[in-house]
Amino acid sequence: MRYAIPGVVLVGLIVLFSVGLYLNPREVPSPLIGKPAPAFSLPLLADGTTYTAQDLKGRPLLVNFFASWCVGCQVEHPLLLRLAQRDGVEIVGMDYKDTPADINDYLKRHGDPYRRVVEDAQGTAGLDWGVYGVPETFVLDAGGTIVYKQIGPMTEQVWQEKIRPLLKERG
Amino acid sequence: MIPELGHFALILALGVAIAQVLVPAYGLWRHDGRALALATSAAQAQFLLVITAYLSLTWCFVSKDFSVAYVAANSSSELPLMYRLTAVWGAHEGSLLLWVMILSGWTLAVATFNRRLPADIAATALAVLGCISIGFLLFMLLTSNPFLRQFPVPADGHDLNPLLQDPGFISHPPMLYMGYVGFSVAFAFAIAALITGRMDAAWARWTRPWTTTAWMFLTLGITLGSWWAYNELGWGGWWFWDPVENASFMPWLAGTALIHSLAVTEKRGLLKSWTVLLAIIAFGLSLLGTFLVRSGILVSVHAFATDPARGIFILGFLGTVLGLSFLLYAWRAPKLVSEGEMDLFSREGLLLINNVFLITACASVLLGTLYPLAVDALHLGKISVGPPYFDAVFIPLFAPLLLLVGLAAAVSWKRARVGEVWRRLRMPLLVAVAIAVLLPLALRYRLSLPVMAGSFLGLWAIVTAGQEVWRRIRAKSDFISGLRGVPRGVWGMSLAHFGLGVWALGICFVSGYSIERDARLTPGGDGVALGGYSFMLDDVSPRLGPNYKSDYGTVSIGHNGRIIAQLHPEKRLYDATGSVQTESAVDFNLLRDLYVAMGEPMDNGDWTLRLYLKPMMHMVWLGGVLMFLGGLLAATDRRYRLSRAVERSAADDALSMAADA
Amino acid sequence: MMKQSLVLILALWLGTGAALAAGPQPEDSFAADVQGSLNPAQEARYQALTRELRCMVCMNESIADSTAALANDMRMQVRKQIIAGRSDAQILKYLTDRYGDFVLYNPPFKRLTLLLWLGPLLLVLLALALALAFVRRSHRRSKAVTVNEQALKQLLDENRPS
Numbered sequence: 001m002r003y004a005i006p007g008v009v010l011v012g013l014i015v016l017f018s019v020g021l022y023l024n025p026r027e028v029p030s031p032l033i034g035k036p037a038p039a040f041s042l043p044l045l046a047d048g049t050t051y052t053a054q055d056l057k058g059r060p061l062l063v064n065f066f067a068s069w070c071v072g073c074q075v076e077h078p079l080l081l082r083l084a085q086r087d088g089v090e091i092v093g094m095d096y097k098d099t100p101a102d103i104n105d106y107l108k109r110h111g112d113p114y115r116r117v118v119e120d121a122q123g124t125a126g127l128d129w130g131v132y133g134v135p136e137t138f139v140l141d142a143g144g145t146i147v148y149k150q151i152g153p154m155t156e157q158v159w160q161e162k163i164r165p166l167l168k169e170r171g
Numbered sequence: 172m173i174p175e176l177g178h179f180a181l182i183l184a185l186g187v188a189i190a191q192v193l194v195p196a197y198g199l200w201r202h203d204g205r206a207l208a209l210a211t212s213a214a215q216a217q218f219l220l221v222i223t224a225y226l227s228l229t230w231c232f233v234s235k236d237f238s239v240a241y242v243a244a245n246s247s248s249e250l251p252l253m254y255r256l257t258a259v260w261g262a263h264e265g266s267l268l269l270w271v272m273i274l275s276g277w278t279l280a281v282a283t284f285n286r287r288l289p290a291d292i293a294a295t296a297l298a299v300l301g302c303i304s305i306g307f308l309l310f311m312l313l314t315s316n317p318f319l320r321q322f323p324v325p326a327d328g329h330d331l332n333p334l335l336q337d338p339g340f341i342s343h344p345p346m347l348y349m350g351y352v353g354f355s356v357a358f359a360f361a362i363a364a365l366i367t368g369r370m371d372a373a374w375a376r377w378t379r380p381w382t383t384t385a386w387m388f389l390t391l392g393i394t395l396g397s398w399w400a401y402n403e404l405g406w407g408g409w410w411f412w413d414p415v416e417n418a419s420f421m422p423w424l425a426g427t428a429l430i431h432s433l434a435v436t437e438k439r440g441l442l443k444s445w446t447v448l449l450a451i452i453a454f455g456l457s458l459l460g461t462f463l464v465r466s467g468i469l470v471s472v473h474a475f476a477t478d479p480a481r482g483i484f485i486l487g488f489l490g491t492v493l494g495l496s497f498l499l500y501a502w503r504a505p506k507l508v509s510e511g512e513m514d515l516f517s518r519e520g521l522l523l524i525n526n527v528f529l530i531t532a533c534a535s536v537l538l539g540t541l542y543p544l545a546v547d548a549l550h551l552g553k554i555s556v557g558p559p560y561f562d563a564v565f566i567p568l569f570a571p572l573l574l575l576v577g578l579a580a581a582v583s584w585k586r587a588r589v590g591e592v593w594r595r596l597r598m599p600l601l602v603a604v605a606i607a608v609l610l611p612l613a614l615r616y617r618l619s620l621p622v623m624a625g626s627f628l629g630l631w632a633i634v635t636a637g638q639e640v641w642r643r644i645r646a647k648s649d650f651i652s653g654l655r656g657v658p659r660g661v662w663g664m665s666l667a668h669f670g671l672g673v674w675a676l677g678i679c680f681v682s683g684y685s686i687e688r689d690a691r692l693t694p695g696g697d698g699v700a701l702g703g704y705s706f707m708l709d710d711v712s713p714r715l716g717p718n719y720k721s722d723y724g725t726v727s728i729g730h731n732g733r734i735i736a737q738l739h740p741e742k743r744l745y746d747a748t749g750s751v752q753t754e755s756a757v758d759f760n761l762l763r764d765l766y767v768a769m770g771e772p773m774d775n776g777d778w779t780l781r782l783y784l785k786p787m788m789h790m791v792w793l794g795g796v797l798m799f800l801g802g803l804l805a806a807t808d809r810r811y812r813l814s815r816a817v818e819r820s821a822a823d824d825a826l827s828m829a830a831d832a
Numbered sequence: 833m834m835k836q837s838l839v840l841i842l843a844l845w846l847g848t849g850a851a852l853a854a855g856p857q858p859e860d861s862f863a864a865d866v867q868g869s870l871n872p873a874q875e876a877r878y879q880a881l882t883r884e885l886r887c888m889v890c891m892n893e894s895i896a897d898s899t900a901a902l903a904n905d906m907r908m909q910v911r912k913q914i915i916a917g918r919s920d921a922q923i924l925k926y927l928t929d930r931y932g933d934f935v936l937y938n939p940p941f942k943r944l945t946l947l948l949w950l951g952p953l954l955l956v957l958l959a960l961a962l963a964l965a966f967v968r969r970s971h972r973r974s975k976a977v978t979v980n981e982q983a984l985k986q987l988l989d990e991n992r993p994s
Contacts, residue, residue, distance in 0.1 A: 004501045006451075007498060007501055132931065133889055441970070471892050535955065553933070555886050559938035560939055564952045
């Protein structure tokens with residue numbers, strides 16, 4: 001019966017690979033889920049006043065890391081506009097490794113869905129939030145805890161199935 | 172016209188491959204000799220058709236036919252001819268065509284050199300190879316056709332990936348594929364043994380040269396890949412335990428176990444079902460490698476850009492081939508009974524232990540490579556398994572093999588006496604220990620116990636490599652006839668083991684004594700020192716290449732007051748893709764490499780450079796080349812190339828050799 | 833459904849890849865590593881650590897070898913923390929707190945990786961045991977054959993025509 005062992009091992013491997021084909025090896029889940037939003041203290045784009053993680057508390061909202069040079073951000077931008085304008089979702093934009101001139105130009109051209117835009121010119125907040133590419137969107141509850149992280153552009157499906165319910169229940 | 176010709180040739184080849192399987196299968200069932208013989212004609216026809224397809228694609232590249240989508244994606248009007256000829260295998264579809272062409276070549280070889288095989292075994296093996304061809308041809312025709320046209324025809328192509336525009340690219344894939352695909356022959360013979368239920372010493376004797384040949388090409392392919400990565404990627408590394416690298420290393424480990432297991436099966440008729448299993452596993456790992464590299468399931472710099480849908484096809488093919496093989500194995504292997512006893516302290520016993528460590532090392536590499544995938548599949552998170560793990564696990568598993576290499580050559584077949592073996596190995600042991608201690612002192616490196624231990628193992632393999640040759644020479648009355656009397660197979664084994672020792676020695680020194688430094692240098696200004704050498708940046712000037720613009724650096728290296736080398740690292744910007752490529756520059760001899768890579772330009776004209784001193788780096792690849800040459804010698808041993816009449820006397824020779832050893 | 837999921841995965845994957853690829857060029861990726869501010873012991877630690885840490889935006893490279901902007905950021909962070917006197921464990925924890933265990937090329941020894949780290953040892957012990965069992969079995973089998981041969985010989989001797 002030991003002659004059947006190679007076959008058994010093979011079956012296990014085939015099952016593993018079949019499941020594996022549907023996974024994305026480059027998507028890394030965040031260890032910050034369930035933890036408070038990491039502290040930061042950065043200037044606002046609008047007037048340069050300091051904005052901190054404390055200012056994110058008190059109501060559920062989305063924190064969206066984006067940049068003017070980012071192709072994927074443009075893909076999700078229309079959806080963000082709709083969420084902000086039609087559904088009244090509060091989105092705080094973290095402008096990652098960008099310049100005020102470029103981002104102002106970008107927002108003028110494509111529209112501005114952000115309640116506030118924070119300038120993370122050096123990417124320090126990005127590092128602390130475990131950002132490894134843009135766009136990335138974090139869902140925060142009223143207590144300022146991160147409850148979900150969307151890696152890559154947000155889609156209608158993800159909004160409906162994952163993010164909206166979270167905002168509703170924490171609202 | 173030409174692309175369509177190539178496409179059509181592939182379709183015909185598929186038809187021929189199907190005939191290559193069905194007609195001999197019928198011939199086996201009905202004992203029809205003529206049907207069996209068709210396999211040979213089919214193999215010849217398939218080779219001609221596939222070569223036609225391959226040459227068509229090559230023609231499209233050479234003639235810059237950008238109406239063919241694959242050519243447009245991997246070539247450009249400025250691409251030099253040398254790379255246009257080889258860009259054929261630059262991406263997924265074309266490399267599959269290379270795979271299929273090499274497979275048809277091996278199939279033809281088996282069909283041509285099978286005169287000593289019984290007709291049914293030869294036909295079965297060809298039919299099995301035909302099945303593999305069917306799988307790959309179907310894969311190409313259904314999902315990965317290199318001949319697809321695109322309209323409108325673009326004015327220029329996307330250019331070959333700059334990483335691939337390097338001499339290493341010309342040699343590495345064909346050699347690697349010769350190895351991967353070559354294991355299909357051992358696989359085919361193993362399946363034939365299972366189906367016909369016949370497996371004797373003669374079977375092992377036929378299978379050995381094919382397997383050794385495949386092994387030697389794989390060794391060379393891996394060596395070239397490592398050398399290429401070192402020169403091309405700019406970070407001085409030569410092995411990263413990347414999933415794609417592991418995908419080539421695992422068949423190598425299994426293949427090495429196989430060639431040693433075959434030796435036992437040929438000499439003593441033992442380990443029959445184990446050898447058959449190894450043959451299936453070695454080729455199975457080649458197929459697994461194909462899957463891992465092309466399905467996108469693992470992240471790697473070396474992976475082909477392809478998609479999960481293709482992955483499903485390869486997985487299905489892999490599952491079918493291996494599933495049927497293991498099913499056949501479970502059913503028929505119990506019939507392959509080995510008769511005879513094995514003593515642990517005998518050559519066959521030590522070769523069994525050799526297999527234990529090789530297969531465990533192979534399984535461990537597989538475990539490390541697939542573990543992140545398994546963790547992700549079970550939704551337990553995402554982890555990475557990288558060089559720290561593989562080094563920690565592989566080195567202890569491989570070290571005993573270096574010990575065994577010297578030990579087994581002193582131990583005779585059937586039964587050996589400890590006293591006799593000790594007498595043979597006393598001197599080599601002393602010499603190896605002495606050199607291991609003295610070498611770092613002589614080269615003025617700091618003493619390091621891990622390096623000494625490792626270099627002892629390498630030196631042990633080197634010093635003991637010649638003992639079998641030496642014993643055979645001493646057995647004869649004079650030196651010349653002694654020299655002549657040594658069979659090529661023994662020369663080959665000795666050279667390969669010698670190469671292994673050189674490889675191990677190089678790895679120890681390069682791992683233990685490498686130094687690196689990043690420096691900011693002013694052109695024409697002061698240099699920096701690294702390990703007794705001084706590096707000065709003379710100049711960086713812009714230059715124009717055939718399809719790129721480059722910042723061409725000139726670095727002078729001084730040692731003991733003299734300039735000993737002038738290197739030209741570059742930073743290239745390729746026109747078509749806009750991608751930036753670092754071309755590092757190396758000054759090497761066997762004792763050390765001096766490696767320079769360009770970093771970034773600074774505002775004031777300075778440049779940052781990365782500098783390395785890597786002791787004995789080229790010994791690593793020299794070792795690989797020596798192993799290749801050893802395999803070449805072993806595979807071309809006289810007793811494999813004999814006609815039936817002379818075979819009987821060769822068999823007598825083999826018996827007397829076995830008696831001496 | 834399957835096809836849609838595949839397309840979605842592919843799109844997300846490519847989208848992420850495109851976003852990551854279109855990053856701004858690092859000011860000076862190598863200059864950040866230029867020696868001068870680390871003593872030799874610190875330098876050795878820096879090189880060892882950066883080789884063990886994975887570049888989050890690359891196709892399997894360490895932050896030591898990668899020229900990506902994020903890799904540069906992470907290298908500078910490691911350098912800063914070494915100078916600030918943090919231990920290797922603290923620096924690694926800083927990064928795993930933010931990126932998870934994925935960022936470590938040396939998988940931590942925990943319950944999840946038990947099989948990974950102990951596997952090779954168990955495999956080699958198992959393989960050695962099987963090899964020894966095979967050797968013993970070969971002796972028993974050959975002894976059985978020898979016994980039969982003796983019995984056969986005896987029979988032949990007894991029945992030899994005289």
